[in-house]
Amino acid sequence: MSLEARSTRPLHNDNRDFDSTPPKHDARWTLGICRHDRASEPAGKPGRHLDFDARSTVIDEGDDARAVYVILEGAVMLSKLLPDGRRQIIELLGSGDVFGLTTTRQHDTCAETLTPAKIVSYDRATVEGSPAVQAMIAECMKAQMCALHDHAVLLGRKSAIERVATFLMRLVPDRGGQGCIGPVAKDQTSVRVPLTRQEIADYLGLTLETVSRAFSHLRREGLLIYGRHDEVMIANVCKLCRVTGSH
Amino acid sequence: MSLEARSTRPLHNDNRDFDSTPPKHDARWTLGICRHDRASEPAGKPGRHLDFDARSTVIDEGDDARAVYVILEGAVMLSKLLPDGRRQIIELLGSGDVFGLTTTRQHDTCAETLTPAKIVSYDRATVEGSPAVQAMIAECMKAQMCALHDHAVLLGRKSAIERVATFLMRLVPDRGGQGCIGPVAKDQTSVRVPLTRQEIADYLGLTLETVSRAFSHLRREGLLIYGRHDEVMIANVCKLCRVTGSH
DNA sequence: CGGCTAGTTGAAGACACTCAACGAGCGTGG
DNA sequence: CCACGCTCGTTGAGTGTCTTCAACTAGCCG
Numbered sequence: 424m425s426l427e428a429r430s431t432r433p434l435h436n437d438n439r440d441f442d443s444t445p446p447k448h449d450a451r452w453t454l455g456i457c458r459h460d461r462a463s464e465p466a467g468k469p470g471r472h473l474d475f476d477a478r479s480t481v482i483d484e485g486d487d488a489r490a491v492y493v494i495l496e497g498a499v500m501l502s503k504l505l506p507d508g509r510r511q512i513i514e515l516l517g518s519g520d521v522f523g524l525t526t527t528r529q530h531d532t533c534a535e536t537l538t539p540a541k542i543v544s545y546d547r548a549t550v551e552g553s554p555a556v557q558a559m560i561a562e563c564m565k566a567q568m569c570a571l572h573d574h575a576v577l578l579g580r581k582s583a584i585e586r587v588a589t590f591l592m593r594l595v596p597d598r599g600g601q602g603c604i605g606p607v608a609k610d611q612t613s614v615r616v617p618l619t620r621q622e623i624a625d626y627l628g629l630t631l632e633t634v635s636r637a638f639s640h641l642r643r644e645g646l647l648i649y650g651r652h653d654e655v656m657i658a659n660v661c662k663l664c665r666v667t668g669s670h
Numbered sequence: 671m672s673l674e675a676r677s678t679r680p681l682h683n684d685n686r687d688f689d690s691t692p693p694k695h696d697a698r699w700t701l702g703i704c705r706h707d708r709a710s711e712p713a714g715k716p717g718r719h720l721d722f723d724a725r726s727t728v729i730d731e732g733d734d735a736r737a738v739y740v741i742l743e744g745a746v747m748l749s750k751l752l753p754d755g756r757r758q759i760i761e762l763l764g765s766g767d768v769f770g771l772t773t774t775r776q777h778d779t780c781a782e783t784l785t786p787a788k789i790v791s792y793d794r795a796t797v798e799g800s801p802a803v804q805a806m807i808a809e810c811m812k813a814q815m816c817a818l819h820d821h822a823v824l825l826g827r828k829s830a831i832e833r834v835a836t837f838l839m840r841l842v843p844d845r846g847g848q849g850c851i852g853p854v855a856k857d858q859t860s861v862r863v864p865l866t867r868q869e870i871a872d873y874l875g876l877t878l879e880t881v882s883r884a885f886s887h888l889r890r891e892g893l894l895i896y897g898r899h900d901e902v903m904i905a906n907v908c909k910l911c912r913v914t915g916s917h
Numbered sequence: 918c919g920g921c922t923a924g925t926t927g928a929a930g931a932c933a934c935t936c937a938a939c940g941a942g943c944g945t946g947g
Numbered sequence: 948c949c950a951c952g953c954t955c956g957t958t959g960a961g962t963g964t965c966t967t968c969a970a971c972t973a974g975c976c977g
Contacts (some may be wrong), residue, residue: 561811
């Protein structure tokens with residue numbers, strides 16, 4: 424359980440107002456957690472473009488809920504804290520995902536970037552006035568609900584190794600998730616893991632030591648080969664997939 | 671882990687086509703898990719009204735996703751199965767909640783009624799053609815996402831007793847969830863628990879024995895008094911709330 | 918070099934799981 | 948009517964997985 428306060432770097436709000444340059448789709452697969460092809464912005468709907476550094480806070484638990492955010496590029500994590508400091512990372516989001524939705528006046532989750540990120544914010548009034556924005560948000564929510572369902576299965580029913588394997592599979596484009604394309608010829612990939620062990624643990628409902636042990640276990644099994652920095656080579660994607668418990 | 675096949679009673683589809691009687695809001699608090707005041711049906715939007723017995727299957731994992739469902743009355747549980755039979759109950763839904771949403775052609779969850787239920791189904795074409803229905807669904811999804819977030823915290827970070835306490839608090843109208851009204855004078859309530867221990871366990875990511883032990887523990891502490899059938903008296907709601915870990 | 922953070926690994930312990938026995942409640946049928 | 952079978956819930960004993968606590972290493976930056 425992470426009891427120590429986590430560093431929250433000062434907000435870097437380089438928020439130039441809306442400009443009409445088209446969103447960049449090239450970097451959609453940052454982190455491998457772009458799950459969907461919905462990083463398109465409804466034409467002519469003025470949202471405010473924001474640029475964030477890696478590991479900056481976009482919203483804090485308790486902030487006034489004035490806007491809804493859509494990720495164009497980069498990765499964001501949503502988390503919640505229990506009063507005694509236990510943290511759960513709720514969702515890992517990539518481009519096309521939406522966050523900042525709440526039924527109350529305040530945000531009930533914390534949102535931090537994992538990588539440098541381009542985010543569009545729509546304030547409440549804008550959203551309420553635009554069916555196009557609403558439709559886009561609804562489509563996003565649907566996909567994220569399904570991801571939350573899968574994550575509930577992971578948290579409720581999977582072993583530590585299954586959790587870590589599932590997490591790693593999620594980082595592989597086109598595999599593991601809904602649109603898994605199945606085994607391919609040369610079945611190995613290198614992925615970036617831009618989370619610390621503590622963050623992975625908080626996402627998977629484990630401790631950092633258990634996550635570390637699971638990684639080591641998979642490495643001893645020959646399924647993982649550690650690379651430079653946060654690079655990990657998955658030696659046999661299909662074999663790893665069978666460890667997830669989902670297939 | 672529940673390995674044995676669960677009984678799925680024959681589907682009781684008493685689906686009289688749309689009639690114009692207004693939805694009954696009286697029974698909104700069936701089960702205490704009506705979290706929101708959104709059991710209203712957009713006027714003039716023809717959905718198909720369905721009546722279900724308790725414990726009948728509304729949708730099965732793998733069914734074609736032809737419609738979206740909104741609960742008018744009663745309680746529904748959504749669940750997912752892992753290939754080896756482990757089950758996770760993903761959401762407990764009350765009146766006003768929506769289910770059957772998916773990004774794929776097939777449903778990825780199973781939906782069963784817990785109590786007799788009145789449900790309206792809107793088929794895909796209807797939903798796509800009606801902004802009013804879409805807006806209603808979006809509003810529901812937002813609330814359900816927040817509930818899923820809370821549940822992820824429970825599954826990832828709470829102890830067995832905290833989980834059971836949280837579950838019980840959820841059954842108390844106006845308490846525990848988002849709109850908690852805080853302590854009241856005579857702080858005890860009787861709630862119905864229309865789930866078996868196995869179902870509670872599958873919802874909370876525990877085993878039925880652990881759930882049973884947690885109930886017994888809370889009873890020995892004087893927080894619960896068992897009643898007839900599935901009735902449980904919560905002797906001190908505020909005290910139980912402090913066991914949830916959330917406050 | 919020293920200090921810091923992130924990650925790994927070991928040993929011991931706690932919490933939840935597994936397996937098993939037993940009891941209460943309920944409907945069926947002799 | 949009671950015996951019987953069945954399901955659901957409770958409780959105990961033993962086990963296993965994950966956590967906790969702690970030591971140690973690698974990499975990075977001043």
